[in-house]
Amino acid sequence: MPFAVALQEAAGIDVLTDGEWRREGYFQVFYERVDGFAPDLIPGRTRKWPAAVAPLRRQGPIVAGGIAFLRKLTDRAVKVTLPSAYVILRRFYSPEHSTRAYPTREHFLRTVEEVLIEEANDALAAGAACVQFDDPMLGYFVDPKYREQRSGHWGTGQFADVEAELRLGVDSTSRLAGPLRQRGAHVVLHICRGNIERRSDAEGDFAGIWHALTRADVDELALEFAMPQAGSMDVLARFPKGLRLGLGCVDVRCPGAESVETVVARVRRARQFLPAEQLTLNPDCGFAPSGNNPIPLDEAYQKLKTLSAAARQLRAETGNL
Secondary structure (H helix, E strand, C coil), X not given: CHHHHHHHHHHCCCEECCCCCCCCCCCHHHHHHEEEEEEEEEECCCCEEEEEEEEEEXXXXXXXXXXXXXXXXXXXEEXXXXXXXXXXXXHHCCCCCCCCCCCCXXXXXXXXXXXXXXXXXXXXXXXXXXXXXECHHHHHHHCHHHHCCCCCCCCCCCCCCHHHHHHHHHHHHHHHHHHHHHCCCEEEEEECCCCECCECCCCCCHHHHHHHHCCCCCCEEEEECCCHHHCCHXXXXXXXXXXXXXXEEECCCCCCCCCHHHHHHHHHHHCCCXXXXXXXXXXXXXXXXXXXXXXXXXXXXXXXXXXXXXXXXXXXXXXXX
């Protein structure tokens, strides 16, 4: 929407999205725009979710239509955000309801990848320069209790081997990235720990899954490092040289905007491990100032302004970022 674009531009953001105001949530839009789902079959925390029950078929644009609209509103670089194929697998594949159409999880996952590639190609044709795949389901594995299936969190019991599950998710996004990078897209994998009612769904740092995340064959990993549960940045000592880090340096869950100095200090800590040219500055996650997140829009704007001010200060010092 024009207001969301103007807000980002006024805050000083370099790479814009459409604000995602057309969506109920970051993954629901997939089943709304793709045939093959039946409603109210998979129990969730607060509602029943659809399950895949028939071969998937993309009805039309999932989010690419918003990119064409956004391109008319700004001259800045444009990013499109999509749920990862692994998220769609974990959310909407049911051994009870889906196996007639898709006998195995892997069969369903590959079909979702085909749909997402088709959608991302349309977004690139509409003017996007960057494609970001959002994946909190991989992010939940930071939590030792989740890895051991002791958390009671929705989704435990769906996997048997943690390492195999991490490979499944990371390899899927790498397959998505390949053809898009060949078209010149900058491909990002965003890993978070969930964001609902200013809370995270998982507790733990990245150390337990770092080996898996850094295998991703993408251009950039966007990771949360500002929230208190993020843990130490020492893992960045093992960050691949050929990969860019989207450094989450603004905490989207805490009330009120942090100071510019606080954000700058986080970036300087990361720069003990990585050169400035290997960093992009991001909020930890999306703000989602609606739905289940009681975040005032003014707060989101102030936090984006803080992010931009920190970037300007650091650019003046380094000439990068």
